[in-house]
Amino acid sequence: MRLITYGNENATKKYTPRRAMMYVPGNDWKKINKISSMxxxxxxxxxxxxxALNRKDEARSNIQKIFQEKMFSVLKSELSVRINSIESGLCKKDLETILKGPIFxxxxxxxxMETKVQLDWLAQELESLLGKNHNIKLIVFVESARALLDMKELIQxxxxxxxxxxxxxxxxAVFGSDDFCADIGATRTPEAKELIYSRQHFVTCAKAYRLQAIDLVYINFKDMDxxxxxxxxxxxxxxxxxxxxxxSQIEIVQQAFSPSKEKIQWARELVQSFDQHQQSGKGAFTFHGNMIDMPLLLQARNxxxxxxxxxxx
Amino acid sequence: MRLITYGNENATKKYTPRRAMMYVPGNDWKKINKISSMxxxxxxxxxxxxxALNRKDEARSNIQKIFQEKMFSVLKSELSVRINSIESGLCKKDLETILKGPIFxxxxxxxxMETKVQLDWLAQELESLLGKNHNIKLIVFVESARALLDMKELIQxxxxxxxxxxxxxxxxAVFGSDDFCADIGATRTPEAKELIYSRQHFVTCAKAYRLQAIDLVYINFKDMDxxxxxxxxxxxxxxxxxxxxxxSQIEIVQQAFSPSKEKIQWARELVQSFDQHQQSGKGAFTFHGNMIDMPLLLQARNxxxxxxxxxxx
Amino acid sequence: MRLITYGNENATKKYTPRRAMMYVPGNDWKKINKISSMxxxxxxxxxxxxxALNRKDEARSNIQKIFQEKMFSVLKSELSVRINSIESGLCKKDLETILKGPIFxxxxxxxxMETKVQLDWLAQELESLLGKNHNIKLIVFVESARALLDMKELIQxxxxxxxxxxxxxxxxAVFGSDDFCADIGATRTPEAKELIYSRQHFVTCAKAYRLQAIDLVYINFKDMDxxxxxxxxxxxxxxxxxxxxxxSQIEIVQQAFSPSKEKIQWARELVQSFDQHQQSGKGAFTFHGNMIDMPLLLQARNxxxxxxxxxxx
Structure with a gap:
């Protein structure tokens, strides 16, 4: 049985689907109030x-309030926060406001994300704000030529x-294609041929570490085909x-990223078979005659x- | 003259064509017996x-017997063995059975192939079984996101x-596309657009070290076009x-990977010209006015x- | 404000457009004499x-003469020199002839370009010929599998x-696609699907270091479409x-690589806005409500x- 564990992947941890991820400006109550209906x-x-730069404070305090007052406590969707980049110099204040708790x-x-030094800084900042016992979920953005080239090392x-x-x-990990294109001077086309390398290198890096990989925005929101x-x-x-x-993009995207019935059936049988095998406790684990490794089992569970x-x- | 030597490439070593590579289960005599006719x-x-896991022993001993009894001694094709992966824990027994000699x-x-540690283990295992004087030909498989990202370092x-x-x-080196797709969660399509990055990165790594590069399986074996x-x-x-x-796939594949008449003609003239140049023994080697480097000469010889x-x- | 500086990029240095780059053999006066009219x-x-190898001396001394006699002193285009590769052994003589000055x-x-050792050698050679005070512009070629895989490290x-x-x-940096294809055994096709990975990896490496990225030659010079x-x-x-x-290729290529009117307009406004901001001297720099980083400002200036x-x- 092949058993590869990169990082601390954990077959039992809760899986959060993120087929469609939608950003809502923290200072725009009109949009914030629509969250529950989407x-x-x-x-x-x-x-x-x-x-905008002169609305950052407003956004921060709104977001802090939203969590303190549990405004979306019945929401089935994940509700998270995008802070400013570390190099912007705005990030420290974001964290201090949003994480001052008790609910965050x-x-x-x-x-x-660009450098290891940034990640070190984030780790220290979070530890000083939250203490060591918390374990906040982190999602990183790759948005430049440099970050894409260094992606393996940064995730590591x-x-x-x-x-x-x-x-x-x-x-x-999220592929920030617009900033990436600006960074390398590329022009977005509908077929996105100019992004084949970057998207596929991105996916390979993310999956090597068993991360979810979130694809680029489709800019023309009137073109459903x-x-x-x-x-x-x-x-x-x-x-x-x-x-x-x-x-209007949510449903189409969620459909495309949902597992098919056949894949769900395969996963169900594989996991059942593994559980039976665990009870009997002998030898390597096979399914339909093939050996099954941990990553594949994790994938089935997800x-x-x-x-x-x-x-x- | 540009002279780059990565690893121990040797312009005089025997070249083994591997345009079409076919796997035959070591426990399936019906298929094994057809080898001579293909x-x-x-x-x-x-x-x-x-x-299958419960047929591994049978496959091993069949294979050992096939070599001891020289069952395919008149075969013009290469006859080789695929062992189990090192992380499966099954590899040691494979090697011990298949290499116990005297003929192997x-x-x-x-x-x-995933890690340097695996390669260290293989080198030691082969040395303890064969001694230092043997030099078995090795072909490695890249079948995961991690292996693809680390391919340069692993080959090095x-x-x-x-x-x-x-x-x-x-x-x-062989690109194991099915395991790779499972590993990154990709879905194979007939056009294989999802594999452009992985196939081309794979080729670049293999050729940087002057290795043969073996492409993915075409799964739909009824679709000859x-x-x-x-x-x-x-x-x-x-x-x-x-x-x-x-x-039924063999002939089409071999045709596609055979050098054209023009390329053979080019190679013949280049090698002849080099041999003449070696005898006269002066200066850098040129062909049709261009300087020729060692890799190109090696390519022509191959x-x-x-x-x-x-x-x- | 995000401020990333790789290498010594300098927002005020002169920009040399290189939309269409054309090679002229140093020993071919017929072609050299046409430069002024193109x-x-x-x-x-x-x-x-x-x-050709037996014309190298002639080319070197021609080139030296062209610069000494200021033959193209009124030329609006850049006039530069391609030396032989360092591994050819011909490069030292190229440099000694062409750079013996006083005008070069x-x-x-x-x-x-293949290895760090080559670059070390070039730096030393130039220093011994020019002294430390000169600062010759350098353009490097990536023309092999190895160079492409090592491109980030070599540029670094x-x-x-x-x-x-x-x-x-x-x-x-220039992508030398013909030598690259020969090196990996690829065959050029009109659509160049076989080069998607190499071209896009090349661009990403070049742009990560804010270098100009020069694309492959289109070989069929009669096919304007x-x-x-x-x-x-x-x-x-x-x-x-x-x-x-x-x-005949020059005009089409220059058209394709010229910035559009919209882009020029955007750049003009951004730079004006930045200059005003510098005078008022407060806080992070924003444009149309977005923060602007140094690379983007540099891009606008270029x-x-x-x-x-x-x-x-």
């Missing part, structure tokens, strides 16, 4: 690109910090979800968790 | 994925071990061969060796 | 592949040498220019410099 898997209250978001999005460094007790748990085509393509490449910028989650909605 | 360049007696295969296929480590006397000679299209595409990308899963080999059949 | 952004007097080219092209090493006082300034298609595609991928092999340069012609 069905994205994950909403991100934004302090970063969606918020379970997931943070870190845009524009996150896991090294986690092994050393950093109070976060890296769960996903194009959105469907790009969503299906992303799922075929190995992405697990996609950023959306308009409510499919079932996502299927369960979809049933609940 | 014309693949390379047959691999399989202990790994093609053999000249080529081993190592699936699911093979050459480091070879420099230190490890009793193998790395000749080729699709097989031809993908084979030609693979050859254009720089692959030197392709895995086949059905006898084309001629493959052409010679094809003439013999 | 409008490529950059002409390269070639000592390397365009010159402002830009050198280094083909077949250039910047390390520059930080240590090496008398060159790395400005651009194909040239236009590939030029536009290259610009979309992030390339800033393209090698040309025939005068667009304006290119636009100015185009106006002059």
């Amino acid at each position: 069905g994205a898997d994950s909403f991100i209250l934004d302090c970063e690109d969606g918020v 978001p379970s997931t943070l999005h870190l845009p524009k 460094h996150c896991f090294t910090l986690m092994d050393q007790g950093a109070p976060f748990n890296l769960e996903a 194009g959105l469907l085509r790009q969503s299906v393509e992303g799922a075929q490449m190995g992405f697990t979800g996609k950023q959306v910028i308009h409510p 499919i079932l968790k996502m299927a369960d989650r979809l049933d609940q909605n | 014309g693949a360049d390379s047959f691999i007696l399989d202990c790994e994925d093609g053999v 295969p000249s080529t081993l296929h190592l699936p699911k 480590h093979c050459f480091t071990l070879m420099d230190q006397g490890a009793p193998f000679n790395l000749e080729a 699709g097989l031809l299209r993908q084979s030609v595409e693979g050859a254009q990308m720089g692959f030197t061969g392709k895995q086949v899963i059905h006898p 084309i001629l060796k493959m052409a010679d080999r094809l003439d013999q059949n | 409008g490529a952004d950059s002409f390269i007097l070639d000592c390397e592949d365009g010159v 080219p402002s830009t050198l092209h280094l083909p077949k 090493h250039c910047f390390t040498l520059m930080d240590q006082g090496a008398p060159f300034n790395l400005e651009a 194909g040239l236009l298609r590939q030029s536009v595609e290259g610009a979309q991928m992030g390339f800033t220019g393209k090698q040309v092999i025939h005068p 667009i304006l410099k290119m636009a100015d340069r185009l106006d002059q012609n």
